[in-house]
Amino acid sequence: MLNLSLKSLLIVILCASLRAQFRDDSISLPPVDPLTLDTIHIMKGGDSPLNIDFTLTNNKLYGLSKSIVTSVHGFGKDMTQKKSLAVKVPGAISLIGDYTVSGKVLILPIQGKGKSNITFVDSEFRVDFTGAPEERDGNIYMKLENFHWYANPKSIIFDLQNLFNGDKALGDNMNKFLNENWKEIYTEIEDSLDEQFGVVFGKIVHEDLAKYPYAQYFNE
Numbered sequence: 001m002l003n004l005s006l007k008s009l010l011i012v013i014l015c016a017s018l019r020a021q022f023r024d025d026s027i028s029l030p031p032v033d034p035l036t037l038d039t040i041h042i043m044k045g046g047d048s049p050l051n052i053d054f055t056l057t058n059n060k061l062y063g064l065s066k067s068i069v070t071s072v073h074g075f076g077k078d079m080t081q082k083k084s085l086a087v088k089v090p091g092a093i094s095l096i097g098d099y100t101v102s103g104k105v106l107i108l109p110i111q112g113k114g115k116s117n118i119t120f121v122d123s124e125f126r127v128d129f130t131g132a133p134e135e136r137d138g139n140i141y142m143k144l145e146n147f148h149w150y151a152n153p154k155s156i157i158f159d160l161q162n163l164f165n166g167d168k169a170l171g172d173n174m175n176k177f178l179n180e181n182w183k184e185i186y187t188e189i190e191d192s193l194d195e196q197f198g199v200v201f202g203k204i205v206h207e208d209l210a211k212y213p214y215a216q217y218f219n220e
């Protein structure tokens with residue numbers, strides 16, 4: 001059986017719904033909107049049409065509280081069962097902070113350092129993971145394993161400020177080019193994002209799950 005407190009915990013932490021019916025005040029949760037992220041580093045090379053070294057620092061993700069849960073699977077007492085949570089976020093979900101980039105996008109050289117706003121429009125997200133028991137002080141906690149993150153946006157809007165040492169014309173053109181080619185770019189960085197977000201979200205969920213023994217989330 002699904003239990004509301006476990007469900008609420010995971011749903012909230014996993015950037016899902018903040019809808020009132022899933023709230024459970026007995027467990028304190030970190031705020032998820034905005035969600036502070038660790039450094040995200042994307043490095044592509046070799047045969048990829050993208051040849052970039054792209055780093056996002058001090059980034060926050062805005063908009064998660066608009067999430068609507070579309071499906072929840074596997075959140076039962078058996079922590080090792082694969083868990084899957086899908087949400088959609090109508091409108092914008094924005095990754096805002098600092099960036100540095102250098103390399104080549106498709107055919108064009110890119111270089112810059114400044115403020116960035118990367119916005120996912122009308123997205124569907126899914127996270128999958130399994131749990132593994134971890135014993136501490138005679139209690140069983142859940143450790144996250146196999147964490148994956150998938151996103152399916154309708155479009156992505158890039159706004160990288162101060163590209164090419166602040167050359168406005170070059171910068172505007174590059175942002176336009178990135179926006180026009182968002183799909184191709186996203187396809188190339190999807191795996192890295194999954195990996196990076198997996199680590200970031202995994203850590204957040206893990207820290208919170210480490211607060212209470214797993215059974216406590218059932219709170220019967």
Ligand SMILES: *[C@@H]1O[C@H](CO)[C@@H](O)[C@H](O)[C@H]1NC(C)=O
Binds near residue numbers: 094096157
């Ligand atoms: C980020 O970009 C989106 C899409 O262009 C925009 O709607 C939003 O206002 C921007 N956010 C900030 C803080 O600039």
